[in-house]
Amino acid sequence: MRRRLEIKARRPGFDALCLQYNVAIENQVICLVGDKVVASCLWLPNQGKTAVCYIPPPRHLDGKEPYVSTCLKLASTKAAALGMKMIQGIFDTGEPLLDQIYLGAGYRLLAILQFMEHGNHWPAVSAPPASGYALQTYSRDNHDLFKAAIAESYVQTLDCPQMSGLRDLEDVIAGHKAAGPFDPQLWYVLVHQGAGIGVMLLTLQRGAQSLDITYLGLAPRHRGQGRAAYLLSQVGIKLREMEIRNSALAVDEGNTPAMKLYLKFGYRPVLRRCVYFLPLTDACR
DSSP states (O other): HHHHHHHHHHHHHHHHHHHHHHHHHEEEEEEETTTEEEEEEEEEEEEEEEEEOOOGGGGTTTTOOOHHHHHHHHHHHHHHTOOOOOEEEEEEEEEEHHHHHHHHTTEEEEEEEEEEEEOOOOOOOOOOOOOOOEEOOGGGGGGHHHHHHHHTTTTOSSSGGTTTSSSOOOHHHHHHHHSSSSOOGGGGEEEEEEEEEEEEEEEEEETEEEEEEEEEEGGGGHHHHHHHHHHHHHHHOOOOOOOOBBBBEEEETHHHHHHHHHTTTTEEEEEEEEEEEHHHHTTTH
């Protein structure tokens, strides 16, 4: 009885917290043994038809890993029913119990992400590409140009290649727009002979005063020629224009060329995280 009264007393504060962060309590999944809650997870849908799962930290599991996997499986089916195309779990590296839980739920390793932040030095602006190239920012008129450039950048990509083709490109773009306050002047497409051959999508995180790289990619035949460096140099220009010092990004550490480029431009690793994912066509089988 005392425990029930304690839970009842805390409920208004919990409801307020859910409202503040736009979390639907219906997206919590719990596992019961008898009338006792033994495990839980929370899944949240995102723009772009992706979802993310949150589970308790290992110190709270106490041998309940199979029950948490069961919660993740049910969360996956619920997300699939809502039209999500994939679901992810993200956590710090070095947590073998969490690897075990996600594998037990049918997830597979998508990537080890390197979270990087910009240092104090920014290299000089890279030289523009040869004639025939032009840089445009986003508008409704060139939406299809961006869409085509993103599609081309996924060909033979080293950046989370298992995600390629899981979602419609309109959903991909919607997801990128939802990464923060969308500013079309911070989205760039590199055009060559009328075709979009590279994109760089930036997001201003106002709370952190950071101009972050949400996505950067090039069509295969334009890689390794300094085009990515030219796009990346625009970040330095914007940082100076906007009087912002900070910039951050996350990159698949298996993408060695991108890692080398970011290090060259003054980004430094600050955190490694595992990303497990489940294509939700798998959850419906």
